[in-house]
Amino acid sequence: MARQAPLSPHPNHPEENTAELDERYLETVFYHNREYQQYAISNLSYLAPTDEDEIERLHIMHDVLSRTFDGRLIFPPLPRPRRILDCGYGTASWASEVAEQHPRCEVIGVDINPSMQPEEMPENLYLQVDDLNRRFTFPSHNFDLVHSQMMAPGIHSTRWRHYLQDIFRVTRGGGWCQMVELYFNVQSDNGSLTDAHALQQWSSRYLESMEGLKDLRVPLRLANLMRDAGFVDVEHRIIPLHTCGWSTDQREYEIGVANRENVQRLLSSMALYPFTERLGMPIQDAHLLIARARLEADNPAFKV
Numbered sequence: 001m002a003r004q005a006p007l008s009p010h011p012n013h014p015e016e017n018t019a020e021l022d023e024r025y026l027e028t029v030f031y032h033n034r035e036y037q038q039y040a041i042s043n044l045s046y047l048a049p050t051d052e053d054e055i056e057r058l059h060i061m062h063d064v065l066s067r068t069f070d071g072r073l074i075f076p077p078l079p080r081p082r083r084i085l086d087c088g089y090g091t092a093s094w095a096s097e098v099a100e101q102h103p104r105c106e107v108i109g110v111d112i113n114p115s116m117q118p119e120e121m122p123e124n125l126y127l128q129v130d131d132l133n134r135r136f137t138f139p140s141h142n143f144d145l146v147h148s149q150m151m152a153p154g155i156h157s158t159r160w161r162h163y164l165q166d167i168f169r170v171t172r173g174g175g176w177c178q179m180v181e182l183y184f185n186v187q188s189d190n191g192s193l194t195d196a197h198a199l200q201q202w203s204s205r206y207l208e209s210m211e212g213l214k215d216l217r218v219p220l221r222l223a224n225l226m227r228d229a230g231f232v233d234v235e236h237r238i239i240p241l242h243t244c245g246w247s248t249d250q251r252e253y254e255i256g257v258a259n260r261e262n263v264q265r266l267l268s269s270m271a272l273y274p275f276t277e278r279l280g281m282p283i284q285d286a287h288l289l290i291a292r293a294r295l296e297a298d299n300p301a302f303k304v
């Protein structure tokens with residue numbers, strides 16, 4: 001997270017600033033029995049499915065993060081936020097809970113894909129469709145907090161510097177930016193996982209499939225990107241997430257158990273399109289690598 005140095009606020013209504021919802025954003029396409037948003041695939045914006053399975057996975061991931069963060073949604077000190085922006089709201093779990101916790105705050109969510117949003121939402125949550133790979137159209141100094149979570153698979157690798165600059169511009173003086181990313185660096189606590197293992201192969205093939213398109217190592221650069229954009233009081237933490245329940249520490253064990261289902265699904269959902277359509281891997285080989293990686297992720301002996 002990081003803070004904008006204070007400036008005067010510049011309020012504006014949320015619904016004036018982003019693209020109109022049109023049919024283009026609702027068209028879908030199937031690959032290997034998973035449903036994707038056509039627009040995101042055509043523009044290479046986001047290569048993960050957006051079907052019911054993925055909605056469930058994102059709910060599970062939200063639960064894992066809630067446990068990891070001890071139920072805290074917002075980290076910086078923001079006693080009475082008035083406007084919050086959530087970049088890439090997905091299923092809107094985070095945005096909905098924030099809106100419920102802060103009924104006087106306008107929470108604005110932006111996503112390229114409106115299809116994963118819930119049917120019922122708090123009245124102070126406004127969801128809009130826009131592509132975050134384009135420059136922001138929100139006015140400057142507009143939000144108390146800008147939140148961006150798990151956006152590395154969506155933001156183009158060349159866009160990150162400008163993405164942070166845009167976030168800085170729309171954050172009011174004294175406001176904050178909070179970013180959470182998953183870093184796909186599979187490490188075994190007892191060193192038993194080698195390059196020959198499927199989980200390592202899955203990781204390196206996944207990174208390879210996104211080369212020149214997405215920067216999956218961006219979590220390591222976020223603090224510097226924030227500072228370069230002008231944010232001050234930058235704090236960052238790396239928190240290991242276990243792929244199943246193996247820890248002797250009760251809390252970590254429970255988080256591992258909760259994350260197991262997320263990892264089992266993610267190994268398939270994140271990789272299927274990139275492996276087959278970007279790397280040209282035959283679908284049988286992709287299924288086999290994913291199945292072997294799943295077994296290893298689920299094996300407490302590897303302590304991943």
Ligand SMILES: C[S@@+](CC[C@H](N)C(=O)[O-])C[C@H]1O[C@@H](n2cnc3c(N)ncnc32)[C@H](O)[C@@H]1O
Pocket residue numbers: 045046058062087088089090091094110111112113116130131132133148149150151153154155
């Ligand atoms: C992995 S999900 C994370 C969702 C949510 N932030 C969460 O933490 O559960 C990524 C989301 O970003 C959206 N997304 C990806 N690329 C995008 C882009 N260029 N512009 C807007 N939204 C994008 C996807 O549609 C998806 O809903």
